[in-house]
Amino acid sequence: MDALFHASPFTGYVYPNETVIPWTVLIVVYPYLTGLVAGAFTISSLYQVFGFTQLRPVAHFALLISLCCMLTVPLPLLLHLGQPERAFNAMITPHVTSAFAVFGYAAGFYIILLVLETWFVFRPHIVQQAQQRTGVMRWFYSILSLGSYDLSEKAMSYDRKWLFTLAIIGIPGAHGLHGYVGFVFGSLKSREWWSSDLMPVIFLLSAIISGTAFVIVLYVVSCKLRKVSIDLSCMKVMAYALWGFMMFTLLIEGVEFLSLVYRGREGIEVILEFVTGPLIIPFFILQFGIGSVLPLIVITFLIWRGTSGTALIVGITGSAILVLLAVLMMRYNVVIGGQEISKTAKGLIAYHPPILGREGLLAAGIVLTVPLILLSVLVRLFTPWHDSPRTA
Amino acid sequence: MQQNEQLENQPDEQLEKQQKERRDFLGCLGGAIACGAATVVASAASSAAVAATAGGAVPPIPNFDWSKHQWAFGVDAERCIGCLRCVEACKRENNVAPDAHHFRTWVERYVTLEGEEKARIDSQADPANIAASGTDGQYRFANRYKDAKVEKAFFVPKLCNHCTHPACVQVCPTGATYKTEDGAVLIDHTYCIGCQYCVQACPYGARFFNEEKGVTDKCTWCYHRITKGLQPACVEVCPVSARIFGDRNDKQSLISQFIQNHRVQVLRPETGNAPNVFYVGIDKDVS
Numbered sequence: 001m002d003a004l005f006h007a008s009p010f011t012g013y014v015y016p017n018e019t020v021i022p023w024t025v026l027i028v029v030y031p032y033l034t035g036l037v038a039g040a041f042t043i044s045s046l047y048q049v050f051g052f053t054q055l056r057p058v059a060h061f062a063l064l065i066s067l068c069c070m071l072t073v074p075l076p077l078l079l080h081l082g083q084p085e086r087a088f089n090a091m092i093t094p095h096v097t098s099a100f101a102v103f104g105y106a107a108g109f110y111i112i113l114l115v116l117e118t119w120f121v122f123r124p125h126i127v128q129q130a131q132q133r134t135g136v137m138r139w140f141y142s143i144l145s146l147g148s149y150d151l152s153e154k155a156m157s158y159d160r161k162w163l164f165t166l167a168i169i170g171i172p173g174a175h176g177l178h179g180y181v182g183f184v185f186g187s188l189k190s191r192e193w194w195s196s197d198l199m200p201v202i203f204l205l206s207a208i209i210s211g212t213a214f215v216i217v218l219y220v221v222s223c224k225l226r227k228v229s230i231d232l233s234c235m236k237v238m239a240y241a242l243w244g245f246m247m248f249t250l251l252i253e254g255v256e257f258l259s260l261v262y263r264g265r266e267g268i269e270v271i272l273e274f275v276t277g278p279l280i281i282p283f284f285i286l287q288f289g290i291g292s293v294l295p296l297i298v299i300t301f302l303i304w305r306g307t308s309g310t311a312l313i314v315g316i317t318g319s320a321i322l323v324l325l326a327v328l329m330m331r332y333n334v335v336i337g338g339q340e341i342s343k344t345a346k347g348l349i350a351y352h353p354p355i356l357g358r359e360g361l362l363a364a365g366i367v368l369t370v371p372l373i374l375l376s377v378l379v380r381l382f383t384p385w386h387d388s389p390r391t392a
Numbered sequence: 393m394q395q396n397e398q399l400e401n402q403p404d405e406q407l408e409k410q411q412k413e414r415r416d417f418l419g420c421l422g423g424a425i426a427c428g429a430a431t432v433v434a435s436a437a438s439s440a441a442v443a444a445t446a447g448g449a450v451p452p453i454p455n456f457d458w459s460k461h462q463w464a465f466g467v468d469a470e471r472c473i474g475c476l477r478c479v480e481a482c483k484r485e486n487n488v489a490p491d492a493h494h495f496r497t498w499v500e501r502y503v504t505l506e507g508e509e510k511a512r513i514d515s516q517a518d519p520a521n522i523a524a525s526g527t528d529g530q531y532r533f534a535n536r537y538k539d540a541k542v543e544k545a546f547f548v549p550k551l552c553n554h555c556t557h558p559a560c561v562q563v564c565p566t567g568a569t570y571k572t573e574d575g576a577v578l579i580d581h582t583y584c585i586g587c588q589y590c591v592q593a594c595p596y597g598a599r600f601f602n603e604e605k606g607v608t609d610k611c612t613w614c615y616h617r618i619t620k621g622l623q624p625a626c627v628e629v630c631p632v633s634a635r636i637f638g639d640r641n642d643k644q645s646l647i648s649q650f651i652q653n654h655r656v657q658v659l660r661p662e663t664g665n666a667p668n669v670f671y672v673g674i675d676k677d678v679s
Binding site for chain 2: 095
């Protein structure tokens with residue numbers, strides 16, 4: 001039996017069934033991925049809908065990143081389910097009062113939307129390839145073109161209308177999906193750590209910064225791999241977006257935490273014991289200090305000094321990597337942290353994730369690499385690059 | 393005579409065989425059609441089941457009509473001696489994993505020492521108590537306060553509260569966990585997807601994950617027993633009648649009398665879950 005579950009030690013008094021934590025690192029990965037989806041889609045939409053032309057070099061790439069992350073989102077959930085083969089029960093017979101029952105529909109709708117938008121964005125490329133390539137790839141692109149080779153101005157104008165509409169629907173779609181993930185946690189009255197009206201907002205804002213940071217890092221890596229120069233104005237706009245949304249995120253997180261402490265409801269002593277004890281390294285040092293304040297200072301410094309060139313690229317990319325770490329830690333501190341505070345409000349559970357096993361760190365790490373593998377395939381099939389003429 | 397019977401039966405057997413072949417063929421044909429329509433049928437069947445439940449249809453249990461009962465549970469903490477026979481009986485009756493991390497029912501011990509404000513709390517699952525019993529499958533409370541000056545001490549049995557507004561039922565994405573007409577909260581183990589959202593939602597820690605079956609598990613008030621007129625296993629074995637179970641529709645039942653004759657409390661009323669396990673003799677530290 002021991003191999004079947006992972007029991008954790010505890011201090012104080014916890015209910016006997018609480019020593020086996022229900023949601024593990026896979027459920028940390030799930031909101032992290034949906035966050036990357038929403039954030040990358042935001043970058044794509046800033047160009048597609050709001051006319052931020054500086055973001056042109058990454059707009060289509062961001063859309064592919066969003067699609068690859070979204071295709072991976074069901075994976076950690078399915079891995080976590082005790083009966084994954086019954087997953088569709090939630091869609092066939094949804095229980096309408098359950099926040100979880102919405103997931104299948106919301107995710108399904110959003111995947112369709114992303115696939116449609118990707119198709120419209122890359123249709124000229126698909127048609128071009130269908131006409132130029134030979135053999136299997138010709139067949140592949142011909143099928144993808146759905147028999148429409150019309151690239152006339154009239155057809156392209158029609159496509160642009162569709163793209164605009166899809167992007168507009170996609171904004172509330174992507175953000176709604178992630179706000180909903182916040183609601184899954186925030187609406188539970190059984191856990192004081194989660195039970196907050198601000199949870200959806202916090203999830204959403206942190207999603208946008210993680211997605212933006214992800215696009216920055218992958219854009220820089222892709223430029224290095226392709227040996228092309230990095231568009232500095234594009235990097236600057238993404239850095240501004242990162243800075244702005246980070247300020248909001250920190251502010252809302254601060255307000256949420258202050259409210260929790262100030263309300264001081266039953267169990268606040270244990271929460272404070274948790275915050276000032278086991279949470280010092282994952283929250284104060286990793287999430288808040290190194291992951292949030294440090295990049296904020298770095299980006300502020302870069303903007304203030306008007307830095308450009310390699311220093312700007314290194315500074316922004318380094319900050320983006322730290323932000324990615326901070327948001328991952330935020331998901332961990334929310335999902336795992338919430339379960340480490342006992343429902344009794346009289347004890348703490350010390351969860352140390354196992355490395356191996358279905359719900360181990362290795363499995364979660366592999367899930368996190370899936371979008372990157374998908375992306376490395378998709379960028380070869382659908383070239384998303386709009387590099388500046390200074391291409392090396 | 394036997395030969396005659398065999399001869400007489402032969403045409404019947406052939407006919408039966410032919411009919412069976414025809415049934416098999418039609419079965420295959422029907423199977424193919426059924427596969428195509430499975431989603432629609434499943435959806436409709438489920439809707440029908442939900443409608444039937446809502447309409448108060450009687451489940452197929454002989455001589456039992458769930459619309460005629462309203463079960464409730466009482467705990468007289470003044471009586472409990474912490475012998476833990478209830479916990480062991482429950483594990484055996486319901487095939488609960490014999491370890492210190494999966495319980496459909498458990499007993500908490502509250503001890504306030506002289507000069508201390510708050511009670512010290514533990515349950516039979518505490519590592520010190522498990523060490524004292526020497527096994528994960530049998531339970532006892534270690535005599536850890538024998539040298540201390542105890543001001544106040546008592547035991548509190550805990551179990552699923554079978555709430556009137558259960559948070560677990562609210563969050564279940566498939567409807568696998570549901571409220572019955574007679575007041576029990578049950579789980580359909582053949583339909584649960586094992587997401588454990590209900591485990592998170594229960595404020596009482598009453599639910600756990602059954603790793604062997606890949607589904608959620610919890611106390612059913614021994615539904616398989618009570619629908620046959622028996623008592624839940626924990627009630628049956630309690631030597632001091634600290635656990636009381638019965639039908640609130642029957643005004644003379646033990647539970648109706650218990651609620652009528654005592655000032656009862658429920659756990660965590662602020663959650664709005666409206667529990668149906670009623671307590672007597674608990675203290676401010678109990679939640």
